[in-house]
Amino acid sequence: MTTMTFSQAINAGLRQAMDDDPKVLLMGEDIGKLGGVFRITNGLQKDFGAHRVIDTPLAESAIVGTAVGLAYRGYRPVCEIQFDGFIYPGFDQIVCQVAKLHYRTGGAVKMPLTIRVPFGGGIGSPEHHSESPEAYFTHTSGLRVIAVSNPQDAYTMLRQAIACDDPVLYFEPKRRYHSKGDVDLGASLGDAPAMESAAVVRPGADATLVTYGPLVATALDAATAAQDEGISLEVIDLRSLAPVDYAPIEASLRRTGRLVITHEAGLTGGLGAEIAAQLTERCFDYLETAPVRVTGFDVPYPPSKMEKYHLPDLDRILDGVDRALGRPNSLTGLEG
Amino acid sequence: MTTMTFSQAINAGLRQAMDDDPKVLLMGEDIGKLGGVFRITNGLQKDFGAHRVIDTPLAESAIVGTAVGLAYRGYRPVCEIQFDGFIYPGFDQIVCQVAKLHYRTGGAVKMPLTIRVPFGGGIGSPEHHSESPEAYFTHTSGLRVIAVSNPQDAYTMLRQAIACDDPVLYFEPKRRYHSKGDVDLGASLGDAPAMESAAVVRPGADATLVTYGPLVATALDAATAAQDEGISLEVIDLRSLAPVDYAPIEASLRRTGRLVITHEAGLTGGLGAEIAAQLTERCFDYLETAPVRVTGFDVPYPPSKMEKYHLPDLDRILDGVDRALGRPNSLTGLEG
Amino acid sequence: MNAYDGESLDPADWHAVEQLITADGTPVDNPELAGWVGDVTDYELADLYEDMVVIRRIDTEATALQRQGELALWPPLLGQEAAQVGSVRALRQDDFVFPSYRENGVAYCRGANVADMMAVWRGNTNSGWDPHGINVATPQIIIGAQTLHAVGYAMGITFDGTDSAAITYFGDGATSQGDVNEAMVFAASFQAPVVFFCQNNHWAISEPVGVQAHIPIAARAPGFGIPSRRVDGNDVLAVMAATRWALDRARRGGGPSYIEAVTYRMGPHTTADDPTRYRDPNELEDWAQRDPIERLGTLLETRGVLTEDRAAAVAAKADAVARELRAGVINRPDPGPLDVFANVYATPNAAVDRQRDRYARYLAGFGAGTETEGSLS
Amino acid sequence: MNAYDGESLDPADWHAVEQLITADGTPVDNPELAGWVGDVTDYELADLYEDMVVIRRIDTEATALQRQGELALWPPLLGQEAAQVGSVRALRQDDFVFPSYRENGVAYCRGANVADMMAVWRGNTNSGWDPHGINVATPQIIIGAQTLHAVGYAMGITFDGTDSAAITYFGDGATSQGDVNEAMVFAASFQAPVVFFCQNNHWAISEPVGVQAHIPIAARAPGFGIPSRRVDGNDVLAVMAATRWALDRARRGGGPSYIEAVTYRMGPHTTADDPTRYRDPNELEDWAQRDPIERLGTLLETRGVLTEDRAAAVAAKADAVARELRAGVINRPDPGPLDVFANVYATPNAAVDRQRDRYARYLAGFGAGTETEGSLS
Ligand SMILES: Cc1ncc(C[n+]2csc(CCOP(=O)(O)OP(=O)(O)O)c2C)c(N)n1
Ligand SMILES: Cc1ncc(C[n+]2csc(CCOP(=O)(O)OP(=O)(O)O)c2C)c(N)n1
């Protein structure tokens, strides 16, 4: 075990994947000498050369589109999108090419691309630098989507994503980059939990709290706070957003009967909607109350002085837990 | 009342909007002499001139992006995206500019754009010509999204969309273009139901069937078929997909206790997920069974010889109704 | 002999093009261009002629099959045979092609099975061949998207240190798309061994090329640092020469090149299109005078290569291909319902599996078969 | 005096630029270019000097405020004062500007309130001014997106039959984006009265301009049918002359023009950036020799225009603006929680209203205030 920051763990995962397979290469804006605006690729160009750690011209559609061509040629490109809000110029290539080429070619052409996206808010940035666009991709058939929440997963799941023959969107909670954790750099991928699996990160009995990425830490804090009030929350880290591993959530919900889902993305059509709908379908007879969603608001990501209001925090999550438990909460007395 | 096809109604709506307001102009690929690949803009360039019905170069990002500039200048552009699957090159401009400029400018700049999108399948077309991308836009704050299901709405709601000071995505069910209906061309917009309102298009008592666009006709057929079996379905046409008008659905569900939602878009993260989640939240105590979703599969839109399997049809909708009613259905005996 | 410089020209003007064979079948004196095809024998020229005749026959047959309801759609390449044959026949097998939907002539020359090729247009599959089998990517419908794939592939060639090349085909309309311009930026930045092959067939559905550009398309590339040529796209030899020039640059580390092949879409955009709504019939007649096949036929006849026997053999070949095509189309079984779920992912996926299993259960309720096609899908 | 033709040049080469004032403050003989600014008096030149000094002071003050934690971020324009002032001062009030995040000097000259301008970088609002108030769009962060807006706006000018123009600012990095190239396609196709003003400041964050292009940026436009010029972006007079040339073309129906102003980003990309990781300090020193303000100061001193009094007045103006800016920043109230929901839509929206009402209820539970800022948001 090595103690390292979240960003160092991603760096280590990239390094390991490049050591393991000469077909792995990195592409993106400013990932070379600078090591990326978040320094995730620090030192990699120096060690692997400019042909494997490629500073590209400033065009996201081309970053993804040329990665598709490299995949046709047998490479396993890892693209860095500088910030969440800059993925949209590449949206067409992701949705119409990356996601569909395996289907289009009847399985003849694989698209083992990984697209790394630092996502989410909480870092005081201007517009377009704090978004949570994951639901656009979980709604897109042909893609796999994961969001990591801790250094160990960041390291392991990045290697799994790169090794996967399907395209993977890999979302990194940028506000957690500096958080630290123990990482087992030597563990074999074979022993790791499957990339598609969710994890119960804190067991509990009264309600099930589902989240991913940056809010896992917040959810754990909320669970600790709830404990003080005598409420026992089971916290589940989705890890894989597409497909979602429903088994542990179902198992939890059969015990708790109460579900709270939280994410930074806006409410309407966020991943929470799908999870609420699925669990209502799968566990209807076990549900004591309607699934509760605690999310960012349905607004463009606000100026940073307001992000503390927009982002679900401990208090808003606990208010959601109160709703799920039928305890007094901010909506008490409101019908519907 | 005039009897006309769906496409004629859209054409009439465009014509009326252009007559009403000289700032309205149309932009898109092949919309001039050809009248669009679906002939929706037939005759308009001849009557209004090439400066108001503009054949643009072949670039969707530029179509939307220049429309933004025209809106800055006080115009009300109506963009035609030739097919659903070609909207993605324009995604960045729609999501980052069209949707956000009013918010960004603190209300100083309005974006009264209408983006017309022929959508959905059932016309035997090759890849990218039959998609249902609406959920990408209903998840995007700042946009309004509507989907029309009949000639009268097509005419009226297009005029409402163009007159609206917010940007509107206007989805046209292309496989219904040739269907006919009565249209009141003279009715004033003031008398029309609000653009945001849903409509109960068939009252019923046993279950609530919610849909929009191309599947409204299918849902009505299903209701007729169900009637033969003694099942009374209330069919609701959403009309507005963002925001959704929940009042009539809630009212219906309080009576029926059973909800079925159907759309062509894939299941995961489709609009049905949001509606199921919202109604579970709003009507939990009234629900007899979990909301049922009957949707396209989570696959890229398949080759046209297979679209009949992919698209929800009368039988699949009725199977969903059976699930909602707890009657024997395809999943009977399956747990979860 | 590098950058094209013709700013004041109309992009629709076909006169200002490099030629080796005129519209009436006369050889043109253009030593530099001719140098690239000095080794092409008359016998090989006749092979190109055969290719073009067969491709035209494929086109006619497919159009007929569409009219008969056997194909859902067909995008004719009528008139563009020389542009496609001249370029594709300049390639080596280890070069890789990134085409649009219209390059079915290219695919034929690369060895695509004509019957499988039609499966796309019948609506059975999305890909008419295995891209790795014939080194041709699946035809691209999203205008211009394939140009970036070609550049990426070519970057890979550089990284691998081999001397093959990538070529991408696209239309005059495509030149307006961001992707095509970004492809040039990346190609120039990485000096990728890629050939941009633009078939300026004068139309993007109903829009004349003048909507996309007021100056020749070939003028675009030099501003990106990419040398370009503008050739008569109906002159198979000029096209081949230009493509060899570009490929030679690519193989020798010279980076990307750009070719505008000025040709004409003599048919509708697709069988669903009605060009009488937007184009002057005289234009079509003018272009019929510059037919790519006829002019080569004339030249070969003059040279005594296209004998009656050879012509009969060519016609027989075309017939045979057309028969094979038709039989393949008509006898092709429909895909089964569960084929919908095949190959969404390369690795098992719980979400898709669940839907497939549930749908199978649903179908079983009808006693319906759930057989799959088993072929490409 | 049209298309720029300099294929063999390095895009980072600053020598091959049009100038009117050398780096050491000597006038250059360039009659054609000079003709565009023949009417500019020494007094007016001194005004440009003042603009540049004030803008540099704004930049320094904002950088300091960021270091002091009063601003979240600041994108310095240090070194680019001449490019911004020379171009914006060529405009009429009824022209419309579509800038990127770095054109805060442009905004100042257009009359933006410096305190409000800073609200964006403090994180209070997304727009530092009302675009219709000063005819400057909200700064664009999505690289290149604003160029399409400018073209659309310019198309509107044509439709309205007026003789104003649009100008769009973007960087060397932006030239690689599809949007910027599509903007040129549309501008050329519709002959829109728009000026593409590229500040080649040699860097896109850590990437030197050579990653984007191997030939000068100005060479790009002619291939789209858009004439271009490459000027010394640190020479305020040359920039003004080129911009007037472009605006004149626009006003007379001549369509779009393109200007590459070769300049240098002397500071970091933003205050969050650390250029020592990627750039040679010598390069910075070289460019310090070509400072835009110093050279004009030298010239004006030589001509006796920049007297001690005038210099003192300029400094006083800069001080006053800096004070205004600082006070505005420091005294700016934070937005309230419900401001999050303001202006998502122009018309009432049930989804947003519901969330706002519920959030207000939630806040009320804490007894928290729900006051709004009331200003722009
Ligand atoms: C992104 C996108 N937008 C629109 C279309 C619809 N469309 C199909 S072909 C075509 C015209 C293409 O013209 P061109 O590039 O000249 O190729 P050609 O058809 O002439 O071979 C259009 C607009 C598309 N397929 N993709
Ligand atoms: C679409 C998009 N991709 C990436 C970014 C991140 N980014 C911000 S500024 C910048 C470099 C821009 O360089 P240039 O266009 O030369 O302008 P400059 O900053 O030098 O003024 C990048 C990559 C962005 N803002 N938008």
Ligand SMILES: [Mg+2]
């Ligand atoms: Mg064409």
Ligand SMILES: [Mg+2]
């Ligand atoms: Mg720059």
